[in-house]
Amino acid sequence: MGASEPVRPNGRQLVIGIYQNPPKISVAADGMPSGIFGDLLQHIAQQQNWQIKPVSCDWAYCLELLRSGDIDLLPDVAYSPERALSMRFHQTPVLHSWSTLYSLPGQPVAELADLAGRKIAVLQHSSQHLYLQHYNGQQQLPLTLLPVQSLQAAFNLVAAGQADAAVANHLFGDLRAAEFQLKASPIRFDPVALYFAVAPDRNLELLTVIDQQLQQWQADPQSFYFQTVSRWSQPGTKVVNFSLLKLWSALSALLLILAGAAMYWFWRRSRGQLQQMQLELARLTTILNSVDAHIYIKDRRSRYQYVNHKVAALFGRPAEQIIGHTDSLFFDAKTVSQLQLNDQRVLTAGERVVAEEINTMADGSQVHTYLSVKLPLRYANGEIYALCGISTDITEHKQNQAAIHQLAFYDALTSLPNRRLLLERLEQAFSLAGRISCQGAVLFIDLDHFKDLNDTLGHAVGDELLSQVAGRLSEQLRKSDTLARFGGDEFVVLLPELQPRADLAGQRVELLAMKLMDMLTLPFKLAERSYSISASIGIAMFSDAGNVDELLQRADLAMYDAKNRGRNQYCFYDSTLQAKVLARASMLEGLRLALSEQRFCLHYQMQYHSNGQVLGAEVLLRWTDPELGAVSPEDFIPLAEECGLILPIGAWVLQQSCQQLASWQTDPLKASWHLAVNLSVRQLHDPSFVALVTDTLQQTGANPANLVLELTETQLLQDIEAVIGKMQQLRALGVRFSLDDFGTGYSSLSYLKRLPLHQLKIDGSFVRDLLDDPSDEAIIRTILALGSSLELHVIAEGVETTAQYLALKQLGCQQFQGYLLGRPVPVAALSSAPQIPA
Template structure:
């Protein structure tokens, strides 16, 4: 027993000295990095560097600075090393790192008491503190910008300063690494938020191309220490609050022990007059044993010795606490007295590899108590103990509890590969599995399919019941879909209300596989049509499903894109249905892409022209509507119905719309110079993208100002569908422009879904009767009644009413009879170029 314990005590190794001064930047970020009272580097990373420096005979010279200044000094080469640097591709361009991470970390938001925060959207209007020039600052700013969230990020020099400011009520939240947050949240009485983000690896860094020898030494020591549970690495982690393994002894200690044992044996065989000396040596050995026992009972690791029968011969305090008894009570007993049957069998199997085969093993062991209620994961190092003849007589084991580390690994894995709301695989994991399935299909052809699912009108649910109910429905939908799919199928959530199902191992016959995929897709549509219970009330919706077979694509990205195209085709065909991908869809997409490319050239080469269609009152021209045309060099005049939707979806409509506004205001300014046309106005159609653009009001003001146009002669035409989204913001923009004199006309009135309550709030000057009502006014009593209602509504709200699409004299006379005063249509003139318009309209319309 004494021999074995003494062997465990003598675990020490010496390192070759390098003898050089190393300048180290230190900033306050406990427990990872702190400056001690004497200015020396401390904390987990500081103590690790001090341990390496002692072994290498480096002379550490510390420079205390805040994080941002430390980083500047490092990049300028004024310090050699900076601990606690998170790796990023951007930093790798300026700095050098070693390969083995010193620590793993992630970030969280810590909140002032009473601050609600369930998602990033809740940060709107809040003040969030971030460490200046940190990865957390850049990451949060990118997320806020991409999500359109208006939150104020405030830079601080240190985490302690940031926590103090939140505690003092100067901010709502602070972004911090979990090491600092857990250590100090109670001190500042802050709450731990639910938002966890940005797992990172932490390193020692140096300036690019400098100090490669320092990083090489750090890399070597870290790699060796992290593979050895008894290394200084784990001792330092334990010192700062983490579980660490115990020490292991160098092999040369065995020789020393053998020599001591031989001397002790010779002393015992000596003459009686040596008894006093033997007794003295025995007392020294007992004192050493007591000191070693004190050390082994102080380390935060489980150390034990078992004989060849698996009976405990020695155990330290940690093992006794685990067993719930004293060390003396556990001696001579086996694992089945303390662990359940499965754990005991696994431990016995690992022990036999050591005792019978003489192997030194390092294994992860999951041990559960006798009642199975408590389970922990241990990293166990087990080695054989041999006598002088080389015979194995026992094993020594060192087990470190890594349960928390495993949980952290699982949390990081969960964040990286699974959707936080539904627990389903996310886009990243789906693409990995899809790429694997495609690669397998290329080597050994098998039938597979990809189903792209989108919930119809999901936004209406969020708008009516709130995002919390929307999240609840997504969870219920995920559960329902998961219950009706095979275990080998993958159900993933891409984000929002989009789900994807990956079907593999389908019928080898292509036709039968397509039928099977169609049946599954139809089943999904039926499942989503069944009502969900929200707030104890049934809520119904539908789903559109796009299907693509593996044979329709050659790689994962192409399959996902084509399934998405098929889903949108299902939506365009009325939703609540299934569509399979076909080549026609791809051709349409290619055509739209070609059209989008042509639009960019059209804008650059000034291929757009404006046509004007007159608007009259009585027999006099009072204005015109501006209509955009594309004079394509090869295809001739392209109708707006072909290119306007593409311009809308690609965002090019914003640039085109600005050009139309400038041209219209230029023409208004020109007309204002002549008495015959000074009172003419121009009606300009405004797209939905323009209206909801944050710069729309400024662009209208700029067009009027640049050209000197009269604001009262500019009429902006909106459609009812444009008012369905963010109505309050739209009204505010309209009021700003109305204050300048700009007028608004509601186009296609009667065909949309606007509320009359909103109509009262809109600063309109004109309603425009849609041509569909004018076309059948002579034959359809309903159309006639609708027009009468619109005219009455306009009169009641003091709005002018203009009828468009007037093509015949009887239509015109009927509209006059009903009380309509303003008209537009082919009867009075087709849309023509400016020169032809001016020539035709100067005069009256008495000769039609």
């Protein structure tokens, strides 16, 4: 091997990343790289005996694959100092390029400052993207960048009006702009050199080979390199659009006419010129056979007089076996009928016809869609003697359109209409109902306890259930009805054009709701087992709402009302539901304001020992709203739990309680008093709860032994091991725990003995009926015995009468709390004087 010959890693396989950026790089029909970079690489690979394995990817993913080493070589990469840190380039650039802004006519962009407030589509992670981000940051220009995965996607956004302009290299833009009816701006920026790139520590020998080959090519103006660049830079390499196709059809027909005339003229002129004429005809035939379209001529009786190679390949016959025959030999009857209609418009009326034609072969084996351009061929006197047609196969394009439509308007799992399509149909149905005075309805269907199925059997089984539910629901509906998957386990049924009378329409809707519920309760076959489920259905009639948004909202409210009533039932929308929702929203807003402005206050209810000693008090949260007045904790605490405000509210209560404990520590009479603070479910399961209590005690200086945290049995049902762990951490600090409402939940004795409890609290419901119900007396006696055996203090709450107090004391209870001993009051009204009955 001579010193000037390139290094040859013979026979190796190269994994090449290819993204769509014609004419520089693209994926050919056989999956191999095409375009300028693609052709150059294949030529080098053939010389070096490299085996190319193409990997198709969008630009951002190609970069990721290169950096991870999953591909060996990436064509068409613009050099930048930043990229040089994560990849390597050869020395000799393949091409130089610059970028241009493309926009629709009527939206001119003369300079970058014109982009203020505009939306710009740009290839994600491209050099143009980085440039505009940097420019935007430096100039403080208020423009919005819309990152896309391909330059074609960028042009699509501008053509669809979803972006004001798109940034593309001039090679791609000049090639494709006209297809999208875009115009290039005079702005030129981001000039770059383009290379092949490899990962930093791999395949560096490939760059050496490429460099040597590029240097040889670029030194010779007649080399393969310049031929390739010239070929791909020609306008003929552009993607044919329908307008160009129409122009080509006219030109082709003209060429055919001229060819016929030329043949006759040369024959008359001289037999000696016959060879020249045949040469011209051969050239014309070569041109027509090289066009990626089906070109043909039919006489006035629709018999083929000329076909190019594409037509012959379609029919599977040589041209001589097609000439003289009509379409009835090749296509089915329906196709022939449609073709004849279009042909007669050309041959009889002299029209120029542009139409989509769906053609089915005679044996039914193939169905293709063509964009056909047909125009008449005339004699000099204007008489039509034939038609010329050019038909381009757009089957794949139509299939892609159908696939895009399916993705945009249908749910991928169930193939039902999705939310977008439902809203479109609902708008149409709602508008029609107003014009023709008919009723309609929406049924909002939510599967009960669907989350339990996902958690126990897995999401794959859950998806199978949703598919089967969709099938069952569809079977019960009319063709005019719409069943849509609204999201998750929610389905919506649209029933348009019902009876004008609301009562009669409501009866029909109710019957359907009953049928759907009964059908859904039948067992489903899932994962080789039988599974039963129910559904809650909310119904809203068109007359219940003024617009589509209100209608869906009210059907949703009715569905939640059905769930609140026990599930597995249907409910019609009721105006009282809306009142409840508005009241809830008003209370929620008031809660947020009360938290930010500290409108809450604390009351304290004293707790006593039977010997008259004050033990401490329970902290009770109170809220008085300027508009709502005094709001019961039974109303606002569950709402705070649901919306998450209970965490900051609980932190405030804990802070205030610990500050109060700290202030009592300086008073000899109150230094030993404890404060019992109720915990919410969310607080107890919050990951930062232990840290919150620890920090609050340290900040306030409160004695941890005087802080009693009250939790209920229901709070122990979820993640008991984590709860025990948190309790043990706080117990180690000295904090004590009381189990509130004991006896009303489902505590397991095995867990109870593991909990670091200090106290059990007898629920007030047992105390209330203690004197009348022997069962309550037995329960209290059991709780007291359990507390004694576990060495836990037991306190009875809800003590309201002297008789209750004496009965509890006789049973052995020694700690008490209730209205008899003192109502909840502000801290200033607390008394250290005993209030125990004699």
